Amino acid sequence: MIQQYPSQLLEKAVDEFAKLPGIGRKTALRLVLHLLRRDADEVERFVGAVGKLRREVKYCSVCHNISDGDVCPICSDHSRDGATICVVENVQDVMAVEATMQFHGLYHVLGGVISPMDGIGPGDIEIDSLVERVARGGVKEVILALGSTMEGDTTNFYIYRKLAPYDVRLSVIARGISVGDELEYTDEVTLGRSIQNRTLFDGK
Amino acid sequence: MIQQYPSQLLEKAVDEFAKLPGIGRKTALRLVLHLLRRDADEVERFVGAVGKLRREVKYCSVCHNISDGDVCPICSDHSRDGATICVVENVQDVMAVEATMQFHGLYHVLGGVISPMDGIGPGDIEIDSLVERVARGGVKEVILALGSTMEGDTTNFYIYRKLAPYDVRLSVIARGISVGDELEYTDEVTLGRSIQNRTLFDGK
Numbered sequence: 001m002i003q004q005y006p007s008q009l010l011e012k013a014v015d016e017f018a019k020l021p022g023i024g025r026k027t028a029l030r031l032v033l034h035l036l037r038r039d040a041d042e043v044e045r046f047v048g049a050v051g052k053l054r055r056e057v058k059y060c061s062v063c064h065n066i067s068d069g070d071v072c073p074i075c076s077d078h079s080r081d082g083a084t085i086c087v088v089e090n091v092q093d094v095m096a097v098e099a100t101m102q103f104h105g106l107y108h109v110l111g112g113v114i115s116p117m118d119g120i121g122p123g124d125i126e127i128d129s130l131v132e133r134v135a136r137g138g139v140k141e142v143i144l145a146l147g148s149t150m151e152g153d154t155t156n157f158y159i160y161r162k163l164a165p166y167d168v169r170l171s172v173i174a175r176g177i178s179v180g181d182e183l184e185y186t187d188e189v190t191l192g193r194s195i196q197n198r199t200l201f202d203g204k
Numbered sequence: 205m206i207q208q209y210p211s212q213l214l215e216k217a218v219d220e221f222a223k224l225p226g227i228g229r230k231t232a233l234r235l236v237l238h239l240l241r242r243d244a245d246e247v248e249r250f251v252g253a254v255g256k257l258r259r260e261v262k263y264c265s266v267c268h269n270i271s272d273g274d275v276c277p278i279c280s281d282h283s284r285d286g287a288t289i290c291v292v293e294n295v296q297d298v299m300a301v302e303a304t305m306q307f308h309g310l311y312h313v314l315g316g317v318i319s320p321m322d323g324i325g326p327g328d329i330e331i332d333s334l335v336e337r338v339a340r341g342g343v344k345e346v347i348l349a350l351g352s353t354m355e356g357d358t359t360n361f362y363i364y365r366k367l368a369p370y371d372v373r374l375s376v377i378a379r380g381i382s383v384g385d386e387l388e389y390t391d392e393v394t395l396g397r398s399i400q401n402r403t404l405f406d407g408k
Contacts (some may be wrong), residue, residue: 017250041225049216049217053236057211
């Protein structure tokens with residue numbers, strides 16, 4: 001419905017916002033008009049922070065997570081267990097696992113999963129560097145914590161084959177019913193996995 | 205849940221995105237990580253377009269709509285009816301009315317509505333400049349096209365009193381059931397208004 005912009009500057013800014021995922025032209029216009037109502041220095045802060053991040057972003061040379069320095073705070077924390085590596089797809093996943101406070105090892109951020117449909121092969125993600133970390137020794141367990149999708153499963157299997165020559169325990173996070181879920185609303189594959197992977201109930 | 209950012213640059217960019225209306229921290233992170241995956245010059249184009257708009261934005265000296273020049277394309281279009289002014293709250297509303305292709309007059313963009321709760325009084329929006337436009341003569345009709353809210357009604361009434369001394373027809377857009385709506389799902393106030401404001405049915 002909305003097509004005629006009164007200003008080319010406005011239209012260009014809307015165009016740029018509308019390129020972001022999940023942002024349609026109507027939302028883009030609303031966001032741009034919101035920025036127009038804000039103080040000029042607040043908007044400079046917004047564009048400054050985004051531009052600076054893109055120009056100066058670094059990735060941890062160990063785990064490939066986003067980092068301000070050469071090595072990220074997690075990899076340089078010597079109180080963490082360097083013998084256990086949790087393999088995740090992206091930064092959000094590191095933050096999600098950290099939020100559980102159940103993991104005290106290090107991470108390896110693949111930066112994606114193998115997805116032939118999207119043209120992403122093993123060479124496009126950080127698998128070789130994972131193998132190198134393991135080959136260097138000192139790693140006892142690699143935990144695969146990718147999403148439970150076709151692409152995640154493919155990537156798990158590829159890593160499994162790549163790590164086969166090394167003396168390292170390879171595990172995968174449990175698939176099962178979510179905490180708080182009713183059985184009747186759980187899909188049958190998940191429910192089947194949760195029965196296969198049942199654990200001993202010790203009354204706790 | 206998500207709190208520990210691996211990078212301060214990342215966190216600052218997320219902070220800025222999360223200040224936008226309707227964007228939570230999780231969405232902000234997703235948008236920022238999307239920008240990180242894009243080419244650096246694409247991101248420069250994004251921040252450039254937004255920054256340039258905020259720095260160089262102008263408002264039409266006649267109708268106060270956003271404009272690249274001193275007078276907007278609508279106000280400088282002499283084929284339009286300068287005797288009819290449609291009063292709207294903001295830029296989106298101009299675009300929405302334009303999209304109907306039912307209006308061929310000029311606009312007056314208030315830049316808000318009177319809202320004591322938000323500390324917005326008559327002096328904070330472009331009412332005086334509307335009165336000046338009418339006082340200058342040549343205006344036959346002012347159409348009030350504000351939202352059907354308490355604030356819109358208050359603003360309508362304030363403009364009504366301000367324009368009372370002038371020989372100008374004041375009208376308000378019709379309130380009624382939406383095209384495609386069922387009667388049983390229409391609220392009673394709207395339905396009542398649609399009966400009060402019924403128009404002659406001529407079979408068309």
